[in-house]
Amino acid sequence: MTVPNLEILPNKTALIQYALGRSVEIIEQAIADHGYCTLALAGGSTPKPIYEGLAQRDLPWDKLHIFWGDERYVPVDHPDSNAGMAKRAWLDQVPIPAKQIWVTPTTEGDPAQSAQRYEDQIKAAFAPLQPSASESFPQFDLIWLGMGDDGHTASLFPHTAALTVADHWVTVGNKDGEPRITFTVPLINHSRRVMVVAAGVSKQAALAQVFSDTAADAAYPIRLVRPTGRLDWLLDADAVGDLNLPGAHRVAASP
Template sequence: MSAPLIEIVPDKPALVQRALTLVVEAIRSAVADHDYCALALAGGSTPKPLYSGLAEQDLPWEKLYIFWGDERYVPIDHPDSNAGMAKAAWLDRVPIPPDHILVPPTLEGDPAASANQYNAMVRAVFGGLQGISTAEVPQFDLILLGMGDDGHTASLFPHTAALTVTDRLITVGNRGRDPRITFTAPLINRSRQVLFLVAGADKQTALGHVFAPEGDDHAYPSRLIRPQGELRWLIDRQAVGNLDLGQSSLP
């Protein structure tokens, strides 16, 4: 793994604009290279304006395959649904083929069964795209991630069983009694590019631990993300505070 690329931007609007540029570049690069782009989306409030911006772009929509790195165990029309948010802000506004939008199942009443079902969905798509066997880990072109103030990413929460899962692509992540469907660390780390979007002063403490030379990966799970491809962090100044991340700052 190469050293992470760290960019510090002035504020959240600048973060969204820079992320828009990077995501558009990644989509176009992937399509030029192998005629499709497999993209996994993040939830939360930070990427919502990014998705709205993507809806305004002129992109090869029929070449995109959209997944989610994690999803809350709620119906898609629930206000907390990551997929519902992305569809309203972006995906329902552009002509991506419906069968290219792989929404995690959350209506089975059994999170473990839903995780297995999403695992099968991901494998089926990548089996067609990459011709890989069920023993191989698929390779996304880009995975978008956020980070919580506790250092979690996707639904990989501190000191939970999901952090140790290495034999599946998808598992159940638990936040207390709140189950989630989540990518596992090995699946994320297979990606050609991972882009973290981090904004807000409440992230300073966790960032300090995540970027510390030594630390507990299970206490701050974002430390587990070490992709074989490019790892890029896009962080606003409030989140950085006085931390020295060895960053390249953008004006």
Template sequence: MEKFVEILSDKQALVERSLTLVVEKIKTAISERGQCTLALAGGSTPKPLYEALSHQPLPWEKLQIFWGDERYVPPDHPDSNQGMARQAWLNHVPIPDSNIHPMPTEGNEPASDADKYEQELRQVFNVSGSEFPSFDVILLGMGDDGHTASLFPHTEALKVRDRCITVGNKDGQPRITFTAPLINQARCVMFLVAGASKQPALAQIFAPTASSEEYPSRLIQPQGELWWLLDQAAGEILK
């Protein structure tokens, strides 16, 4: 693993830096493998990144878009990660609909829908049962509690090692989420973290020893590159 930590002056600088990096990674993946597989994060921090990406002149037909986690709500719900990314970015570029792979969240059976998404992943990446797909880029956020994707502290999802997709749990509400082993198979994982409220969790995640049950972002140790892009307010504690 190669680890990079950058503290940017403010959230706008964080967005600009993440845009530069993501575009670079997309172009490299397409050059080397003919396409780019990209998993998106939800939340407020990546939204301006998606808006900026909508203005980039990229070969959209060569992108395959996934989500790292999703609330168990319809895509037109205000809390839908899919809905946010479509409104900010995907609806504004000529990307084929068959290249967009949202998590299914309308079947009232989260475990069954997690299975469906697992099968879709395996088909797109053409990997067998014991293998994990390797994403080119996985974007992640981090909550004040140190969670990432829908891997929340002290939940069963943290223990899943033999699946790509599982059911997360946030205060009794189901989510669908990538597992830690799937995230760790990626060529590039990029955390985008903003705000002073993230400092206590970051201190534990970057500590030499701490509990990954308590701070799940510590589980993320990808085989490729790990980028932590922080604004000044979040990163102050690491200086």
């Protein structure tokens, strides 16, 4: 199992600034290493200020390739759209080439068809970057993830069929009968870097189980995130509380 790097920030503001600084470092290093950076974005309220911070940075935008780890099955202009949030907070404000922003398709009317279409689009995007990816799975430079209070991540929810999909890059997630489009566990786990950012006291119960020796993976799906590359957990003090997380260390300032 991947040994995660756990870092605890004193509050959510410090957490956001730290995650922003870390993200910039990863982007710049990926571009220095191989001339591009592939990013899979997360939804939810916590990533939004990170995206807003990225919009203020001066980065080689033409080297970025943007994807989403999961999406609600709504149009991009819907208030619940992960892509819509990221576009408003960041992507519409910087000159990333439109052909390098791969918004999850959600207009087919058939989630399974949309999932297959998105997988095909990701394969097309990675073909010139990583020609061998078509034979197995691509390696994203960075996948951002959050964690729900129930221990889900992306749209991989407890005890759902999406958790066991191993022969696709993208599949249909299910939240209380509501379809989502989501990366599969193997696709996430082939990433060079996965960064989980979580904040707030509501996360404590799930975190206790995620890092326990006895909890079931199907009950807390983020336990399935075991990338071949590096796994960073960035948490604020409220999320951790009095939990004794193995190997965790506290950070006082941004990198």
